[in-house]
Amino acid sequence: xxxxxxxxxxxxxxxxxxxxxxxxxxxxxxxxxxxxxxxxxxxxxxxxxxxxxxxxxxxxxxxxxxxxxxxxxxxxxxxxxxxxxxxxxxxxxxxxxxxxxxxxxxxxxxxxxxxxxxxxxxxxxxxxxxxxxxxxxxxxxxxxxxxxxxxxxxxxxxxxxxxxxxxxxxxxxxxxxxxxxxxxxxxxxxxxxxxxxxxxxxxxxxxxxxxx
Amino acid sequence: xxxxxxxxxxxxxxxxxxxxxxxxxxxxxxxxxxxxxxxxxxxxxxxxxxxxxxxxxxxxxxxxxxxxxxxxxxxxxxxxxxxxxxxxxxxxxxxxxxxxxxxxxxxxxxxxxxxxxxxxxxxxxxxxxxxxxxxxxxxxxxxxxxxxxxxxxxxxxxxxxxxxxxxxxxxxxxxxxxxxxxxxxxxxxxxxxxxxxxxxxxxxxxxxxxxx
Numbered sequence: 001x002x003x004x005x006x007x008x009x010x011x012x013x014x015x016x017x018x019x020x021x022x023x024x025x026x027x028x029x030x031x032x033x034x035x036x037x038x039x040x041x042x043x044x045x046x047x048x049x050x051x052x053x054x055x056x057x058x059x060x061x062x063x064x065x066x067x068x069x070x071x072x073x074x075x076x077x078x079x080x081x082x083x084x085x086x087x088x089x090x091x092x093x094x095x096x097x098x099x100x101x102x103x104x105x106x107x108x109x110x111x112x113x114x115x116x117x118x119x120x121x122x123x124x125x126x127x128x129x130x131x132x133x134x135x136x137x138x139x140x141x142x143x144x145x146x147x148x149x150x151x152x153x154x155x156x157x158x159x160x161x162x163x164x165x166x167x168x169x170x171x172x173x174x175x176x177x178x179x180x181x182x183x184x185x186x187x188x189x190x191x192x193x194x195x196x197x198x199x200x201x202x203x204x205x206x207x208x209x210x211x212x
Numbered sequence: 213x214x215x216x217x218x219x220x221x222x223x224x225x226x227x228x229x230x231x232x233x234x235x236x237x238x239x240x241x242x243x244x245x246x247x248x249x250x251x252x253x254x255x256x257x258x259x260x261x262x263x264x265x266x267x268x269x270x271x272x273x274x275x276x277x278x279x280x281x282x283x284x285x286x287x288x289x290x291x292x293x294x295x296x297x298x299x300x301x302x303x304x305x306x307x308x309x310x311x312x313x314x315x316x317x318x319x320x321x322x323x324x325x326x327x328x329x330x331x332x333x334x335x336x337x338x339x340x341x342x343x344x345x346x347x348x349x350x351x352x353x354x355x356x357x358x359x360x361x362x363x364x365x366x367x368x369x370x371x372x373x374x375x376x377x378x379x380x381x382x383x384x385x386x387x388x389x390x391x392x393x394x395x396x397x398x399x400x401x402x403x404x405x406x407x408x409x410x411x412x413x414x415x416x417x418x419x420x421x422x423x424x
Contacts, residue, residue, distance in 0.1 A: 041255075042255055046254060046310075046314050047308070049314055050308065050310025050311065050314055053314070096259070096262065098258075098259065098261075098263070098265065099258065101262070102258050102265070105317070105319075
């Protein structure tokens, strides 16, 4: 049966290996949003990128980097998994807006503005209070829009998420979380957030972690 | 008169500005090897790259980055200066061979293995003794060859330069120095080195600094 769609895993972290990539291919995946970093600094993020460069060199028959959307179709046509690198937090840019473009040039395609806690950009879902998108956060959202880096609010709190959707001129995604109406949890998303995501032409990826 | 050649400045450092780029264009330059860093760390090098990204954004009518040789012809055809970024020392890669590819991905096209002093890779021209290319240096030369980053030995000592030419499978350049036979100075190059550079299909760019 010839494929007519692209099958993309919305987020994975893994102890990456040939075996894992072979399993992904056997499972029919065309691309995966792969977590590059959680809390690493800018310099540490480069080390993680170096590890991915070694993987791309070691497994050219199985994986290739995705730097533009068309790369996913190329991956599919060549029977490989397209790797869409993403950060689960904004630590790769530290406090330096110039690092948004530098990281995009290196292939960081997706970045969460927060991971559970308050960041320099926004508030995470486990803080007691959510004061919304910060002053620096507003600038970073505009810069991510400019260079083409996807804003992911999976681990963010409600007000910050709604404000990010409002400020961003491009769709915002929630790559991995579940509807709060299915299961109440701070990591899950209210109907209000899901409606705003839908109206921004964004997407929700379900999370299979039992605790949420 | 239509141009039939590409005119490239072998190396410049400057307090870059619109005025400087306009002067370069009036002078008929198609491209310039522009110094990105001297002794900056990996992280600091990213800050310098961020500054260049801002210049590319501010002066799109005057400059563009060169990431492949064809970009120089594109710069010429569009009346702009192609910017070929280079490091005067190997500090951007610190002690991490993975940073060669990361820096190449960010547009660092040329790197000197040393700047006057001993480095982790080779010996500079002002050291009392030159023990040649180091163990790490041999690996970095091969990696620079693999990813397509030009080896520049302008500020290196004689034995290290000859060994780099011997080890490298691609041409080695001396972007800025003068023949020792014109003017004796530690920064200048012996006939032996110039002959080896020529035999590697490399190049020598003259330096207009009075002291050398």
